Amino acid sequence: MKLEITGNPGTGNTYNETHVQLGDHSTYAPHATTVEHHYHYGEPPMAKVSVTKQEQRLTEERKAELRSMIVDYVCRLLSFVKEEWSVLTERQITRYQHLWETMLKIPALDPVIFQPGKQQDTCFNRDLVAHLIYYIGKHGVFNTNNVSNLAEALEGNKQHAVRKSLGLPPERDLQKHLDAALSF
Numbered sequence: 001m002k003l004e005i006t007g008n009p010g011t012g013n014t015y016n017e018t019h020v021q022l023g024d025h026s027t028y029a030p031h032a033t034t035v036e037h038h039y040h041y042g043e044p045p046m047a048k049v050s051v052t053k054q055e056q057r058l059t060e061e062r063k064a065e066l067r068s069m070i071v072d073y074v075c076r077l078l079s080f081v082k083e084e085w086s087v088l089t090e091r092q093i094t095r096y097q098h099l100w101e102t103m104l105k106i107p108a109l110d111p112v113i114f115q116p117g118k119q120q121d122t123c124f125n126r127d128l129v130a131h132l133i134y135y136i137g138k139h140g141v142f143n144t145n146n147v148s149n150l151a152e153a154l155e156g157n158k159q160h161a162v163r164k165s166l167g168l169p170p171e172r173d174l175q176k177h178l179d180a181a182l183s184f
Contacts, residue, residue: 066114066124067104073126074100074133076153080142096141102181103132108174130154130165135175139182 075097078086085096093101104113113129116122137145144150151163170178 063110063114067101070104070113070124070129071097071100073124073154074129077133077142077150080144080150080153082141082143085141099136099141099181103178106174106177106181108177126162127165128170130162131168131170132178134166135169135178136182138169 078094078096081094081096085094085099087095089095089098091098103109109128113125114123115125117125117127119126133150136142137150142150147163147166148158150166151160152158154160154166155162169175
């Protein structure tokens, strides 16, 4: 048996390695050649997180940039927006664009709208944006609720994966915040 202690002994952690060499005639474990035991005392090592805290915290500049990208994305649907939502506001943007800018400032959307997850070719949560499009469409913002046409306008392809999300509402806890934005 060989016992080695490696590491910095001042850390409070103890590392033990045990090597056991067994022959073919042993009844304990005839096929074992090496058995290693590792003992760690003290605080367990932290699991490596794929996203660092600094990456999680988006700066306000980055959030503003992503909001602008989302508004540009949803403005691809301007041809489907009803006339009363196409009226220009005092800031020379349409009422539809103002609605999106208002919705994107809802604090409940912050943790999820800027995280794309496993979605490809996007910097924001495209599925959540599609759920929001569905919800405002149900409140009379668009001339059509045909998800194929909306998917083609958004992505240039009627069969794009966003089509499925265009037919689903957002979570209930977000809907009350969206109702407040729709009532302006």
